[in-house]
Amino acid sequence: MENNHSTGIKVIVLENDNVKMSEINNVRIIRIKDKKYNILIMKDYWPVLGEVDGSVQIEAEESVSFSNIKGFYSLSHNVFRLIIRENEE
Numbered sequence: 001m002e003n004n005h006s007t008g009i010k011v012i013v014l015e016n017d018n019v020k021m022s023e024i025n026n027v028r029i030i031r032i033k034d035k036k037y038n039i040l041i042m043k044d045y046w047p048v049l050g051e052v053d054g055s056v057q058i059e060a061e062e063s064v065s066f067s068n069i070k071g072f073y074s075l076s077h078n079v080f081r082l083i084i085r086e087n088e089e
Contacts, residue, residue, distance in 0.1 A: 009043055011058055011080045029059040030080055047076045
């Protein structure tokens with residue numbers, strides 16, 4: 001079991017185009033806006049796995065947004081992973 005020692009969600013983003021990985025800690029809210037649905041993820045949200053064709057907004061000390069992306073995400077034990085397959089920006 002992974003343990004997040006911060007007060008919020010830990011986010012790991014893997015961008016396939018640049019083979020770049022980044023990490024964001026103490027995230028309060030994650031907004032996923034897909035063509036078919038919207039999800040608001042907060043700390044202690046139940047485990048989830050899905051595909052996104054739309055945008056992801058990460059709210060921490062600073063806001064980070066990914067627009068017009070296609071990819072996959074998972075959340076387990078307050079660790080959110082986002083794998084961006086395509087970024088149409």
